[in-house]
Amino acid sequence: MKAKVIRAAITCLDKLGYAETSFAKIQARAGVSRGAITHHFPTKQALVAATAMELLSNALGPVERRLGAPAGEPAPVHELIMKAWGKVVNSPGGRAMVEILVACRTDPDLYDLLKDQLHDWDRQSRAAIATSYAGTGPEPDDAELLWSMTRNFLRGLVLHDKFVSDPEYIARMVDRFARMMETQLIVAPDKETT
Amino acid sequence: MKAKVIRAAITCLDKLGYAETSFAKIQARAGVSRGAITHHFPTKQALVAATAMELLSNALGPVERRLGAPAGEPAPVHELIMKAWGKVVNSPGGRAMVEILVACRTDPDLYDLLKDQLHDWDRQSRAAIATSYAGTGPEPDDAELLWSMTRNFLRGLVLHDKFVSDPEYIARMVDRFARMMETQLIVAPDKETT
DNA sequence: ACTTAAAAACAGAACGAGCGGTCTGTAAAG
């Protein structure tokens, strides 16, 4: 039940945006009653926060997938970025997450509910990349820095869709970014990936 | 009058977000009557669209500033990016613009009002950078591609503020990105800047 | 230069709709 509501919420956030996502719309899309929703999620912020946590746990992304799988080696940087775009950021869940992040910026209640989780996730994501990749810059945490940059670029790209007339241009940007990043971020530095 | 309303709208978008920006809030902040607003802007979308156009015209940014000023040479890439972040994207106007872009993604009425202008602005901005900078990649429009990437990165960065515990980390990302971009985007290629 | 008609700019009340949140009621589970 909770899962059904959250799934509907993701679809609504992606298609309608945060502003137009209401209990009524989610209710209709999920095919559940009003009472069912409010029972599990007393406020809109609670619903969105729960949705965000679901999205975050699913979106630790290609990085950790590789890390978790004992057989897998870390993906080449180019492929890693292309997948992060196509499968994670530019997906219903990824776009819903962008809506939530934007809402967080100005909704204090929502931010309070998500603050700790957001920081945790960021730390986790950075730690994950650092285990398999290294940067070429002088700083010891250069890989984390570069990966954070990549995530921010991809998130910004979600907003750019409406800017360009030719959808192909987006793909070219991702590819160019990935090629540039390849010169800075490299696989498996001195650490062993056993 | 129009200008006063738009100024208030920018502040509201920045501080409250698109969802919470209403005629009532703008009215109160601008100190004008309801009738005055609705006379000039019949719908909310019209108001936001007018705000966006104002922001776009002010935000052609450091690139064109340099271009327009007959005395000025193009800024070094690192400085260009640092200024684009601090003065343009990470400012009330820049953050308001992000709110509008996010709203555009899911609001068809607003998108229809802005579609042409957004495409125009994108084309203009890309043309501007191409007159003073060149990319090192194989494509002929590499500079445009790289500058579009930079804008998207900076926009994504607006959402990241709430992610990090240490504000300094944002600054490090901008600096690292600018240093990386310096290796790809260079000033004044074969063209003359008289 | 003065009158006057039309138009634009502003003021603010009023509206129906949809919102988030609450509350009472029912059914199943422990």
Place this chain on the structure above:
DNA sequence: CTTTACAGACCGCTCGTTCTGTTTTTAAGT
């Protein structure tokens, strides 16, 4: 018998929009 899961009516509020006035500006005619 208490607790949890769901159902759905209800409420006050705020939203975007519309409408009716009032003031100011504009422009024309003579």
